[in-house]
Amino acid sequence: MTTKTYDGSAATQEMETEHHYEELDKIWLEERSLTNSLAQPLRGLLGFFLSFGFFMALWYVTMDPRGILQWYTPMYGYMYIRWLLIVAIWQAYIFNFWPFKQKWMEETHPLVKGPIMIGINWAITGAIIWIGFFWLIGKYSIPYFSWPELHKVGMTDFFAREYAGLAVLMVAAIASWLAPIWPMAFENYPWHKLTQPAKGFTVLSLTSLLTIFVYFIFMHPHYMVLFYPWQKFAAAMPWWYESAKTLSGNYNVGWIMCGTIAVWLIETIWERYPFRLIKSQPWRGLAGFAWVLFVALIMFNTFNLMQDLAWGPAYEGGKRLYAPDWRYLHSGELAVMMLLPALVLYFYFDNWPKKFSTEVNLAIRTIIVVVGTFAFNFIYYQISPPLLGTQPGYSHPQQFPMAPVILWIVIMLYHNWFMDGWPGKRIKKDK
Amino acid sequence: MAEDFSRRSFIKGASLGVAAGYFAAAGLSSTALYKQVMPAEKLNQTDIGEVKALRMKVISETSWYDNNVLLNDLKGAGGLLVNQYTIPWTSNGVAAGYNGNNAGGFATYIEADLMDGSTKRILLDTGWNPAWMEKRFIEEGVAEKLAKKQIDYWIISHEHFDHYWGLEATLKYNPNQDVYVPKGFYTEGFDLLKGKAFPKAQVKNDFPHKGKVHVMDSSKVNPLFPGAALMTFDMPIICRVFGEQAFVFNVKDKGIVLVTGCCHMGIITYMETVRKKIKGGEKIYAVQGGLHISPFEDWDPQYDDLILALNKYGIQKIGANHCTGFIAVEKMISAKLPVVTGTKRNMTKRDIYLGNGDTLAV
Numbered sequence: 016m017t018t019k020t021y022d023g024s025a026a027t028q029e030m031e032t033e034h035h036y037e038e039l040d041k042i043w044l045e046e047r048s049l050t051n052s053l054a055q056p057l058r059g060l061l062g063f064f065l066s067f068g069f070f071m072a073l074w075y076v077t078m079d080p081r082g083i084l085q086w087y088t089p090m091y092g093y094m095y096i097r098w099l100l101i102v103a104i105w106q107a108y109i110f111n112f113w114p115f116k117q118k119w120m121e122e123t124h125p126l127v128k129g130p131i132m133i134g135i136n137w138a139i140t141g142a143i144i145w146i147g148f149f150w151l152i153g154k155y156s157i158p159y160f161s162w163p164e165l166h167k168v169g170m171t172d173f174f175a176r177e178y179a180g181l182a183v184l185m186v187a188a189i190a191s192w193l194a195p196i197w198p199m200a201f202e203n204y205p206w207h208k209l210t211q212p213a214k215g216f217t218v219l220s221l222t223s224l225l226t227i228f229v230y231f232i233f234m235h236p237h238y239m240v241l242f243y244p245w246q247k248f249a250a251a252m253p254w255w256y257e258s259a260k261t262l263s264g265n266y267n268v269g270w271i272m273c274g275t276i277a278v279w280l281i282e283t284i285w286e287r288y289p290f291r292l293i294k295s296q297p298w299r300g301l302a303g304f305a306w307v308l309f310v311a312l313i314m315f316n317t318f319n320l321m322q323d324l325a326w327g328p329a330y331e332g333g334k335r336l337y338a339p340d341w342r343y344l345h346s347g348e349l350a351v352m353m354l355l356p357a358l359v360l361y362f363y364f365d366n367w368p369k370k371f372s373t374e375v376n377l378a379i380r381t382i383i384v385v386v387g388t389f390a391f392n393f394i395y396y397q398i399s400p401p402l403l404g405t406q407p408g409y410s411h412p413q414q415f416p417m418a419p420v421i422l423w424i425v426i427m428l429y430h431n432w433f434m435d436g437w438p439g440k441r442i443k444k445d446k
Numbered sequence: 447m448a449e450d451f452s453r454r455s456f457i458k459g460a461s462l463g464v465a466a467g468y469f470a471a472a473g474l475s476s477t478a479l480y481k482q483v484m485p486a487e488k489l490n491q492t493d494i495g496e497v498k499a500l501r502m503k504v505i506s507e508t509s510w511y512d513n514n515v516l517l518n519d520l521k522g523a524g525g526l527l528v529n530q531y532t533i534p535w536t537s538n539g540v541a542a543g544y545n546g547n548n549a550g551g552f553a554t555y556i557e558a559d560l561m562d563g564s565t566k567r568i569l570l571d572t573g574w575n576p577a578w579m580e581k582r583f584i585e586e587g588v589a590e591k592l593a594k595k596q597i598d599y600w601i602i603s604h605e606h607f608d609h610y611w612g613l614e615a616t617l618k619y620n621p622n623q624d625v626y627v628p629k630g631f632y633t634e635g636f637d638l639l640k641g642k643a644f645p646k647a648q649v650k651n652d653f654p655h656k657g658k659v660h661v662m663d664s665s666k667v668n669p670l671f672p673g674a675a676l677m678t679f680d681m682p683i684i685c686r687v688f689g690e691q692a693f694v695f696n697v698k699d700k701g702i703v704l705v706t707g708c709c710h711m712g713i714i715t716y717m718e719t720v721r722k723k724i725k726g727g728e729k730i731y732a733v734q735g736g737l738h739i740s741p742f743e744d745w746d747p748q749y750d751d752l753i754l755a756l757n758k759y760g761i762q763k764i765g766a767n768h769c770t771g772f773i774a775v776e777k778m779i780s781a782k783l784p785v786v787t788g789t790k791r792n793m794t795k796r797d798i799y800l801g802n803g804d805t806l807a808v
Contacts, residue, residue, distance in 0.1 A: 080524040080525055080527040080528045081524070081528075082524075085523075085524030085525060085528075087525065087527070088521070088524070088525030088526065088527075089525070089527075171513060171514050171517045171742065171743075171744070172514070172517065172518065173517040173518070173520065173521045173742075174517070174742065174744045176521075237747055240745075240747040240750050241745055241746065241747060242745065243776075243777075253747065260751070261747065261748065261751050262747035262748075262750050262751055263747040263748050263751070264747070265748075320480070320483070323480075323484060324483070324484065327487075328484070330714050330715065330718050330755070331714070331751060331755045331758075332712075332714040332751045332752040332753075332754065332755025332756065333712055333714045333715045333718070333752075333755075334710075334711065334712025334714070334715055334748070334752070335681050335710075335711060335712060335715065336681075336715075337712070337714070337715045337718070338712070338748055338751075339751070340747070340748050340751070341748075404527065406527055406682035406683075406686055406688070407682055407688065408680070408681055408682035408688070410681070411681075411682045411683075412684075413526040413527055413684055414527060
């Protein structure tokens with residue numbers, strides 16, 4: 016993260032008003048110094064269209080219903096997309112690119128290290144899904160985590176794959192909310208002094224443990240009612256029913272997605288403001304976590320309200336646009352649509368502006384992202400059917416805008432985390 | 447000390463800000479403030495008149511015979527978003543099928559007795575497999591009525607293969623029959639009507655349509671005759687289909703009767719729309735047809751929401767079949783909903799459905 020300012024030494028104390036806090040731990044992405052190879056807006060546009068082009072190619076090969084592998088059925092393909100994302104976060108934020116040395120990362124050409132990193136990303140994703148979930152957990156513990164096991168116990172092959180896909184992707188969705196909070200808000204406290212891979216495995220273990228708790232409380236009850244008859248001995252009745260007016264776990268999916276997006280809005284366009292003003296850990300981390308929750312709930316409630324205003328209230332038992340659970344899910348989808356312009360601004364347009372006070376910079380970026388969200392939302396629903404092979408309309412039980420949008424985000428992460436934003440940017444060799 | 451003060455101040459300020467902000471936002475979307483922000487509900491009810499009586503005979507609710515075969519066709523083609531005209535559907539070797547063909551079809555024949563003593567005859571949909579549909583049309587006297595031009599309205603609920611592709615069974619007997627389709631039909635649907643074949647999907651029409659085609663608008667209630675109207679719902683549906691229309695009848699001294707093909711819009715959404723747009727729409731007497739809850743015997747917690755909510759509408763009769771799903775009907779029976787059972791014949795698999803050859807009279 017090159018946009019933040021740091022201190023940490025006595026020599027910079029006099030700059031207290033500018034440099035607010037001591038950071039315990041920095042990942043390589045924060046220390047990496049990039050220089051622009053091209054001037055703006057050419058560099059931004061080049062990066063934007065490059066990432067879009069690769070996204071379209073990958074979408075066509077893997078997901079598009081008219082394409083080659085046709086995995087967007089939709090849960091099966093969406094499952095892979097969510098795991099590509101969390102594995103990329105682990106690679107960059109939790110393991111700090113271990114086992115690769117910083118020197119190697121700095122000196123290796125993006126066209127060499129990019130494919131290696133992406134290859135690792137894909138291999139880990141495949142291993143987790145097929146070995147970890149389908150074979151290990153699904154076979155020896157909970158069948159709904161496994162496509163083959165669900166099929167074996169009598170479910171049609173198609174829905175076995177879809178149900179297992181939903182369960183497996185939800186683990187990744189929760190992990191992608193919780194995992195980055197530790198390096199981002201807590202700066203890996205209290206393990207900041209550990210070296211890799213000990214630090215990575217420690218933070219991974221902790222965030223995975225939290226993910227398991229959150230999954231079983233907020234998602235497992237969904238599976239109590241998903242099967243017939245209700246699995247009342249294996250899972251609790253969805254406890255959110257009275258307040259959410261739905262038994263569906265989409266209620267939780269919605270706000271958890273908002274939480275995930277809140278993390279990345281805070282990390283990118285908001286520069287960890289305002290909790291970075293707290294000087295020491297763990298208070299900074301706790302405040303950061305509270306801030307994430309706060310922003311998530313504001314987003315969730317606001318998006319729910321906007322939908323009610325646009326389409327009228329949902330009905331209990333309604334379907335499509337009027338299904339309460341779809342409304343919650345769509346709030347999560349709208350949040351994801353908000354992240355896209357934020358990352359475009361952050362990665363490709365240098366997180367503009369930077370010349371004003373922090374508060375003004377953040378306010379202007381927020382306005383840009385909100386406007387960008389509305390623009391992207393409008394464009395998405397106009398052009399996605401011919402472009403992505405989806406169907407027109409907002410609510411369709413077999414399609415989720417989250418999937419293509421997150422895949423594009425994954426491509427942006429590959430481009431900027433694994434390949435230094437090449438060719439628009441390159442690492443400063445004289446650093 | 448300064449650090450402690452800063453931390454305390456921040457936590458205090460942040461806590462207050464977070465709490466105030468959250469309750470403001472939560473309040474906006476839930477309680478008193480929500481009502482201030484949301485516009486009041488507007489009813490725009492159309493008086494469609496009344497019919498004296500109604501009889502709905504299920505010609506065929508068995509759209510396909512083996513769920514696994516159908517789902518494997520869909521999975522092999524690339525999932526539920528794939529264009530139905532490009533899917534190589536299994537048409538032989540299915541043990542449970544009709545002459546080995548997994549394709550069946552959906553169609554309902556409706557007679558409405560008007561207040562003036564006359565009767566209107568309606569054919570809703572035309573199935574999938576022309577051989578099966580023709581057999582059922584002959585057995586139930588629909589073929590004869592088509593040939594004698596006694597069918598007043600031929601309504602296509604939506605463009606799905608199992609409701610529309612058996613059109614040869616209708617057009618063979620009367621190619622001049624006017625047809626009413628919902629807004630949202632794709633070009634392929636109109637081309638098929640005109641006689642185009644789609645070999646990959648094994649669908650053709652050797653009896654090109656010569657009657658009028660009425661495309662029904664989704665922005666308003668579409669009255670057919672006194673006591674009957676069609677309502678069209680805009681929405682994307684699996685296999686790249688868009689839009690569905692369904693019937694609203696107002697039966698004297700009984701109330702509203704809803705007759706559907708598949709009800710992809712959802713029965714609750716359908717009833718809520720009728721409540722807002724049809725005079726007397728708050729009193730739903732009966733619902734008949736496919737309710738599209740668990741068509742593949744799959745499940746989703748959203749479907750439980752629907753079953754739980756259905757009990758609040760005071761429906762007197764539910765004649766469910768086709769895409770409703772056996773699981774859904776079992777749950778309706780458990781929830782003590784007034785399910786009208788059938789006779790389990792003509793290839794209908796269970797008597798909890800209003801099955802092939804069964805009639806619901808109101």
